[in-house]
Amino acid sequence: xxxxxxxxxxxxxxxxFAGYFIHELELNDKNVLLHIGSFKVYTAQLxxxxxxxxxxxxxxxxxxxxxxxxxxxxxxxxxxxFGLDRIWVHIRR
Numbered sequence: 331x332x333x334x335x336x337x338x339x340x341x342x343x344x345x346x347f348a349g350y351f352i353h354e355l356e357l358n359d360k361n362v363l364l365h366i367g368s369f370k371v372y373t374a375q376l377x378x379x380x381x382x383x384x385x386x387x388x389x390x391x392x393x394x395x396x397x398x399x400x401x402x403x404x405x406x407x408x409x410x411x412f413g414l415d416r417i418w419v420h421i422r423r
Contacts, residue, residue: 341382345374
């Protein structure tokens with residue numbers, strides 16, 4: 331396995347930050363899917379687990395699939411940074 335911690339971090343970070351835009355992924359008591367004693371499973375946790383399984387599956391299928399996922403993540407991050415930079419330059423004018 332390559333980059334297992336990275337895959338887990340991407341899954342958790344995606345769910346956490348998606349919660350700012352999708353209210354069903356917020357970590358609050360109204361979004362609990364399973365509650366047994368003090369053990370709770372939130373919708374965001376289920377999304378994280380699903381994403382981790384998907385990324386692990388892609389990773390096990392070979393380098394080409396992983397390369398495509400990594401490239402698309404990198405392009406998305408760079409476009410977001412470029413967009414933030416353009417917004418910042420526009421605001422400062």
